[in-house]
Structures are given as structure tokens and as C-alpha cells.
Amino acid sequence: MITTGFPTVGPSLAQVGEQAVIDAIVAASPSPINGDDAAVLTPSTPNSRVVAATDMLVEGRHFRADVTTPESVGRKAVIQNFADIEAMGARPIAALLAIGAPPTTPLSVVEGLARGVGAATAAYSTELVGGDVTQSHQLVISVAAIGSLGGNREPLTMAAARPGQRVVAHGTIGYSAAGFALLDAGVDIPEALELLARAHQVPQLTPGRGVVARAAGATAMTDNSDGLIHDLSRLAKRSGVGIDLAALAIAPDDLLRQAGELLGVDPWQWVLAGGEDHTLLGTCDGSAPVGFRSIGTVTRAPGVRIDGEAPTYTYGWESFG
Amino acid sequence: MITTGFPTVGPSLAQVGEQAVIDAIVAASPSPINGDDAAVLTPSTPNSRVVAATDMLVEGRHFRADVTTPESVGRKAVIQNFADIEAMGARPIAALLAIGAPPTTPLSVVEGLARGVGAATAAYSTELVGGDVTQSHQLVISVAAIGSLGGNREPLTMAAARPGQRVVAHGTIGYSAAGFALLDAGVDIPEALELLARAHQVPQLTPGRGVVARAAGATAMTDNSDGLIHDLSRLAKRSGVGIDLAALAIAPDDLLRQAGELLGVDPWQWVLAGGEDHTLLGTCDGSAPVGFRSIGTVTRAPGVRIDGEAPTYTYGWESFG
Numbered sequence: 001m002i003t004t005g006f007p008t009v010g011p012s013l014a015q016v017g018e019q020a021v022i023d024a025i026v027a028a029s030p031s032p033i034n035g036d037d038a039a040v041l042t043p044s045t046p047n048s049r050v051v052a053a054t055d056m057l058v059e060g061r062h063f064r065a066d067v068t069t070p071e072s073v074g075r076k077a078v079i080q081n082f083a084d085i086e087a088m089g090a091r092p093i094a095a096l097l098a099i100g101a102p103p104t105t106p107l108s109v110v111e112g113l114a115r116g117v118g119a120a121t122a123a124y125s126t127e128l129v130g131g132d133v134t135q136s137h138q139l140v141i142s143v144a145a146i147g148s149l150g151g152n153r154e155p156l157t158m159a160a161a162r163p164g165q166r167v168v169a170h171g172t173i174g175y176s177a178a179g180f181a182l183l184d185a186g187v188d189i190p191e192a193l194e195l196l197a198r199a200h201q202v203p204q205l206t207p208g209r210g211v212v213a214r215a216a217g218a219t220a221m222t223d224n225s226d227g228l229i230h231d232l233s234r235l236a237k238r239s240g241v242g243i244d245l246a247a248l249a250i251a252p253d254d255l256l257r258q259a260g261e262l263l264g265v266d267p268w269q270w271v272l273a274g275g276e277d278h279t280l281l282g283t284c285d286g287s288a289p290v291g292f293r294s295i296g297t298v299t300r301a302p303g304v305r306i307d308g309e310a311p312t313y314t315y316g317w318e319s320f321g
Numbered sequence: 322m323i324t325t326g327f328p329t330v331g332p333s334l335a336q337v338g339e340q341a342v343i344d345a346i347v348a349a350s351p352s353p354i355n356g357d358d359a360a361v362l363t364p365s366t367p368n369s370r371v372v373a374a375t376d377m378l379v380e381g382r383h384f385r386a387d388v389t390t391p392e393s394v395g396r397k398a399v400i401q402n403f404a405d406i407e408a409m410g411a412r413p414i415a416a417l418l419a420i421g422a423p424p425t426t427p428l429s430v431v432e433g434l435a436r437g438v439g440a441a442t443a444a445y446s447t448e449l450v451g452g453d454v455t456q457s458h459q460l461v462i463s464v465a466a467i468g469s470l471g472g473n474r475e476p477l478t479m480a481a482a483r484p485g486q487r488v489v490a491h492g493t494i495g496y497s498a499a500g501f502a503l504l505d506a507g508v509d510i511p512e513a514l515e516l517l518a519r520a521h522q523v524p525q526l527t528p529g530r531g532v533v534a535r536a537a538g539a540t541a542m543t544d545n546s547d548g549l550i551h552d553l554s555r556l557a558k559r560s561g562v563g564i565d566l567a568a569l570a571i572a573p574d575d576l577l578r579q580a581g582e583l584l585g586v587d588p589w590q591w592v593l594a595g596g597e598d599h600t601l602l603g604t605c606d607g608s609a610p611v612g613f614r615s616i617g618t619v620t621r622a623p624g625v626r627i628d629g630e631a632p633t634y635t636y637g638w639e640s641f642g
Contacts, residue, residue: 018640037408037543038374038468040476050371052450052467053359056419058457087358098377098463103641129373134640136379137459142419144465146373147359155361222358319339319455320424 002189002197006065007108013135014103021133024111025097029118031127039129041094041146051147051155053084059139067183070109072201074116077143079203082124083223083278085147089156089214092207094129095121096144100136113141116202124207156214156221156282161239165219165283167296170209173228173250175199177274178259178267185263193259203278209291213282216289221282227275230316233304235281245296247307272313323510323518327386328429334456335424342454345432346418350439352448360450362415362467372468372476374405380460388504391430393522395437398464400524403445404544404599406468407528410477410535415450416442417465421457434462445528477535477542482560482604486540488617489609491530491601494549494571496520498595499580499588506584514580524599530612534603537610542603548596551637553625556602566617568628593634 013021026034033039055077057063063073082092097117099110110133117128149155179200182189189197198204213221222235228250236243252260252267260267280292288294304311334342347355354360376398378384384394403413418438420431431454438449470476500521503510510518519525534542543556549571557564573581573588581588601613609615625632 013641017642021641036476036478036480037405038372038411038466040409040411040470041371041373047367050362050414050467051359052362052415052417052465054417054419054451054463054465055453056421056455056457056461056463058421058455061456084358088361090359090361093371094373096373096375096465098375098465100377100379100461130375132376132463134377134379135382136377136461138457140377140421140457140461140463142375142377142453142461142463142465144373144375144417144419144463145359146371146467149361155357157357159357320334320342321338 002194003069004067004183006070007106010106010108012103013101013105013107013110016107018133021107021110024107025114028111028114029121029128031129034129039094041129045148045150049149051085051088051090051149052144053081054142054144055081056140056142068201070112071116073141074113075120075202077141078117078120079205080225080278081143081145083205083280085145086210087156087221087223087280088149089210089221090147090149091211092124092126092145092147094126094146097128097131098142099133100140102137103135105139153214156210156218158220158222158235158238161220161235161241161283161298163241163298163300165285165298166288166294167243167298168282168284168288168292169279169295170292171205171277171279172199173224173277173279174252174256174267174271174274176203176276177270178256181263181265182259187262193255196255196259205278206291209280212291213289216284217286218282218284218289221280224277224279224281225275227273227316229272229304229311229314232281236302236304242299242301243296243304244299244308245304245306249295269313272311273315275317323515324390325388325504327391328427331427331429333424334422334426334428334431337428339454342428342431345428346435349432349435350442350449352450355450360415362450366469366471370470372406372409372411372470373465374402375463375465376402377461377463389522391433392437394462395434396441396523398462399438399441400526401546401599402464402466404526404601406466407531408477408542408544408601409470410531410542411468411470412532413445413447413466413468415447415467418449418452419463421455421461423458424456426460474535477531477539477603479541479543479556479559482541482556482562482619484562484619484621486604486606486619487609487615488564488619489603489605489613490616491613492526492598493520494545494598494600495573495577495588495592495595497524497597498591499577502584502586503580508583514576517576517580526599527612530601533612534610537605538607539603539605539610542601545598545600545602546596548594548637550593550625550632550635553602557623557625563620563622564617564625565620565629566625566627570616590634593632594636596638
């Protein structure tokens with residue numbers, strides 16, 4: 001069973017007041033260093049560099065109360081920010097959470113968000129160290145992630161792919177889009193396909209893969225947030241190279257094909273244009289780092305191709321479309 | 322003349338598209354390290370600790386298009402976050418900016434915000450190093466600030482005020498609230514009082530005062546964001562102490578009294594309950610650090626008093642009221 005839906009009853013934020021809202025967040029996602037004007041993080045590695053990223057999630061735009069849960073949204077908000085930290089080859093060390101919410105929002109919605117943030121930060125051995133709550137018309141969640149980059153090796157940028165390198169991926173591609181399509185269709189989701197719905201609600205990533213890839217000699221990295229072709233095209237363009245993906249390596253698996261049949265959708269669409277998997281996508285010399293698989297090669301010719309051909313689906317996410 | 326109002330014409334975000342919006346932000350507030358999945362900050366001080374804070378500003382709640390400008394909102398969003406970093410005795414080193422905006426928003430509004438962010442970060446010798454843009458019903462701006470705390474001395478927390486210490490302040494108190502009252506009243510603002518309106522639009526702080534205070538031996542610090550009595554009460558409670566403010570040291574000055582007469586308002590209300598000045602408020606042994614003035618003393622008896630009496634105005638900001 002996939003759990004969906006936001007609580008709609010119970011005491012509201014306006015009824016309990018700002019301090020109770022803050023107390024509930026801190027109780028659901030505790031940290032000894034939260035609660036002052038700003039959080040002070042003690043470095044674990046001497047002379048490490050600081051890495052920072054932020055993402056804003058808006059109700060109705062990035063998540064829908066009918067197809068997910070507050071806890072899933074909280075987890076996802078952290079994971080997609082931490083994926084950006086990992087995509088630099090760095091280790092997440094803390095998260096900040098700003099929430100804007102209508103005063104009628106049930107406190108249990110915010111508690112669920114905070115529980116999700118707490119669970120996701122704990123999975124990365126980090127904490128929610130600070131934040132802000134405020135009133136807005138729409139539920140808006142902004143997470144900022146802080147990471148640490150140890151050692152002298154370069155971070156994994158989008159500009160460092162080199163012709164002849166292997167293109168590698170860690171995690172599923174297309175699952176989040178397929179899961180959203182299933183949830184959005186309102187069909188009874190077969191048990192075998194629940195994994196896809198869960199992947200939409202909360203991307204499944206193994207913490208630490210970015211650090212592993214950097215240590216293993218990867219040079220460029222990004223994550224599959226806006227769509228595989230879109231994100232790899234951006235990386236290729238920044239690096240002044242092209243990418244040739246191996247169709248066999250990224251072809252829809254059984255789950256995606258079953259979901260495609262159920263909904264009458266070509267599953268390649270989810271793989272190539274889906275996004276939101278936050279799967280790490282990188283380039284490296286030699287063999288793929290532990291946990292990564294080869295999905296293609298870096299070419300001199302610009303653009304992203306699949307077995308030498310132009311991809312069928314290329315569009316990515318457009319925020320103001 | 323005080324400039325107010327947001328642009329309402331010109332190409333919209335939907336018309337130009339997400340990439341053009343991002344390009345406009347980066348052009349208005351450039352940084353060589355912006356543009357990848359996350360920003361990598363090189364430490365200036367070996368083994369310094371990382372300090373982080375975030376604040377979300379919502380149109381109609383934290384700013385109004387009729388009494389301010391996009392550039393002022395951008396400046397203010399950075400300054401209030403940097404004040405939180407300074408209130409730990411730390412130095413701001415970078416800012417992240419997430420913007421949610423309706424697709425009909427003129428691009429020039431976002432450009433103005435980004436120009437303001439660029440101006441404020443530059444005043445602190447820092448940069449806008451990353452961010453996110455997305456669609457929302459209401460204009461929402463979330464800034465995260467990253468700071469650096471050098472040396473082994475403790476940060477300036479709210480829990481470190483000690484009886485017998487001096488209470489000190491850097492910056493004006495009540496100016497922002499008085500300025501808002503003038504702008505909100507829609508009166509012709511006399512030239513002599515324009516400083517107040519400007520203080521509401523953009524708090525005037527001297528960068529680096531938090532670091533100076535920590536070096537000079539201050540122990541506790543916060544900033545006047547929700548109201549003087551509210552913020553000092555929180556600091557006193559955390560420290561398990563009380564505070565006795567000297568009425569003479571915080572009494573409304575000529576400007577505040579003139580504004581009070583013009584609007585028929587007791588200016589003490591702005592001083593005691595106004596907030597949003599983001600003035601640094603600290604405690605220290607010995608004389609006040611350079612740039613700070615004495616406004617009271619730390620007492621053993623709990624609570625905040627003025628010349629030994631309970632304050633007339635005590636309420637602070639309530640986000641869900």
C-alpha cells in the first residue's frame with residue numbers, strides 16, 4: 001500500500017502559534033546546535049572546503065497533497081539538496097529548513113515535514129541545524145544544504161568531462177516520473193509497481209556515493225533532477241564535449257515497461273525526460289566507481305546521443321512554463 | 322524622495338523562460354563559483370567553523386510592493402540573514418537565494434531583487450553563490466547565509482549573558498518600524514524623516530561588528546529582528562538572567578519623536594516592539610566594543626525591565642497571527 005494525502009484536521013498553525021510550531025519541528029528533527037541566531041558547525045576534516053546548495057519546493061508545483069505525504073516531502077526536500085552536494089563529490093553535513101505555510105495548515109502537516117527532514121538528515125548522519133517558519137498563501141519549503149569537501153582534489157563540476165571517459169550512474173533513472181504517472185492516473189497501483197510510486201515520493205539514494213566517485217577518480221558529476229537528456233546536455237555543454245549513451249544500459253526495465261503498458265505510455269519518456277530521480281551521473285577514466293554502472297561514453301562531438309542517434313524525448317523541466 | 326513600488330510591466334518570467342531568469346540573476350549578482358549543482362567555498366581561515374542561517378520573506382507578509390522596491394527587498398533579505406551570522410560573532414562568506422514567483426511576474430522584479438542581493442553581498446565582501454528559481458502563487462524569497470567563525474573562542478550565543486555584564490547595541494532601534502508606519506500611512510514623508518523610511522526598506526548595518534564584538538570579549542549576542550523586548554527577553558531567558566535597560570539610552574530620538582507626532586503614535590512602541598532593525602544586541606564585560614553603545618545591564622532577576630520597571634510595549638512578531 002502506498003500512503004498518500006496530507007492531514008486536513010487537527011489544530012492549525014494559527015491555533016497553536018509560532019513558538020509551538022518551532023517546538024514541534026525541533027522535536028521531530030532534533031539537533032543540539034539548532035535554536036540560536038545561526039548554527040555553528042564544527043569541521044570534521046581540517047581545512048575542508050564548504051559546499052552549499054538550495055532548492056525550493058512549492059505545493060501544487062513540486063509536490064501534490066493528494067499523491068504524497070508531508071513526511072515524504074520532507075525527506076525528498078533534503079535528499080534532492082544533498083544530491084546536489086554529493087554531485088560535487090562532497091559530504092552533506094547539515095540542512096536548514098524554511099517553511100512558509102497558510103495559518104490554517106494543520107500542525108501535523110508541519111510535524112510530518114519535519115519528521116521527514118529528520119529521517120533524511122539522519123540517514124546522512126547529519127542534522128537539521130536551523131530554519132525559519134512564516135506565513136504564506138501556499139505551502140513552500142526551502143531547504144539549504146551545507147556540505148564538506150575534504151582533501152585537495154578538485155570538486156566534481158559539470159565542466160570537467162573529457163572525451164573518452166566513461167559515463168556512469170548511481171541509482172534508478174525514470175522511476176520517479178513513472179511513479180508520479182501512476183499516482184497521478186489514480187489507478188489501483190499493483191503491488192509490483194509500488195516501488196515506482198515510492199521512488200516518486202522519496203528518491204532512493206545511497207549516501208556517500210559522490211565522495212566515493214571523487215575518491216575513485218571521477219571528474220565531472222551532476223544529478224538527474226530535470227531529466228536525463230536535459231541534465232546530461234547541460235553537463236556536456238559546460239565541458240565542451242558530447243555524450244553517447246548506450247541504449248541497452250538505460251533501456252526501461254521490467255517495472256518501467258509494466259507501468260508503461262498499464263498507462264499506455266512509452267516508458268522511454270520517463271527515462272529520458274523524467275527527472276527527479278536525483279541519481280548521480282558522472283564521468284570517469286577507467287572502471288566505474290563502486291555502486292555506479294556504465295551508461296555511455298564521453299565524445300568529442302557535442303550533444304547527447306543514444307547509440308549515435310538523437311534521443312526521442314529531450315525536454316526537461318521549465319519552471320515558468 | 323523615497324522610491325517605492327515594484328515594476329508591473331515588461332517581459333514576464335513565463336515569456337522569457339527559466340534559463341533567461343537564471344541568467345538575469347547571475348548577471349545582476351555575479352560570482353565565478355555560481356552555476357554548478359552546489360557552490361564550493363574555499364576557507365580563508367584554516368580550521369574555521371561554518372555558521373549557517375536562513376530566513377524566508379513573503380510578499381504581503383514581510384514586504385509590500387507598494388512601500389518598497391525589489392532592490393530593497395533583495396538587500397534586506399541578505400542583511401537580515403547576515404545579521405544572524407554576525408550575531409554569532411562570525412563573518413558572512415556567502416549567500417544562497419531561492420525565489421518562488423508567479424509566471425506573470427515582470428523579469429525586472431527578479432532583476433531588481435538580484436541587484437539588491439548583489440549590492441548587499443558585495444558590501445560584506447561576499448557573493449551570491451547559488452540558488453533556485455521556481456513558480457509559486459506569491460513572491461517568496463528564501464536566503465540562506467553561510468559564515469565563518471575563526472579561532473577557538475566560543476561563538477556569541479543567546480545563552481552566554483552573565484549578571485553584571487553591560488548590554489550593548491550597534492545600530493538604530495525602532496527606525497524600521499517607524500519607517501514602515503510612515504510608508505504605510507501614505508503621508509508625504511518630510512525630507513528629515515526619509516532616513517526612517519530608508520531604514521525600513523534596507524536596515525543600515527556596518528559589516529563586521531559581530532566579529533569585532535567577539536574579539537573584544539562579548540559573550541552573548543542576538544539581533545533586533547522581532548522587537549527589542551521580545552528578542553532581549555529570549556536572550557535573557559536562554560541565559561537564565563534578566564536585563565535592565567537604561568531608559569535614557571534607548572529613548573526615542575528626535576527623528577522618532579517627530580515621526581510619532583506626525584502619525585499620532587507613541588514612538589516608544591517602535592523602540593520596544595518594532596523589530597526588523599537587525600541591530601546587534603550583545604552583552605560584555607568591561608567597556609562596549611568599538612561601534613557599540615551601552616543600553617543596560619545584565620541582572621540576576623529574570624525578565625527585561627527599563628529603569629527597573631516593566632516595559633510598556635512587549636509584544637513581538639507572531640508568524641501565524
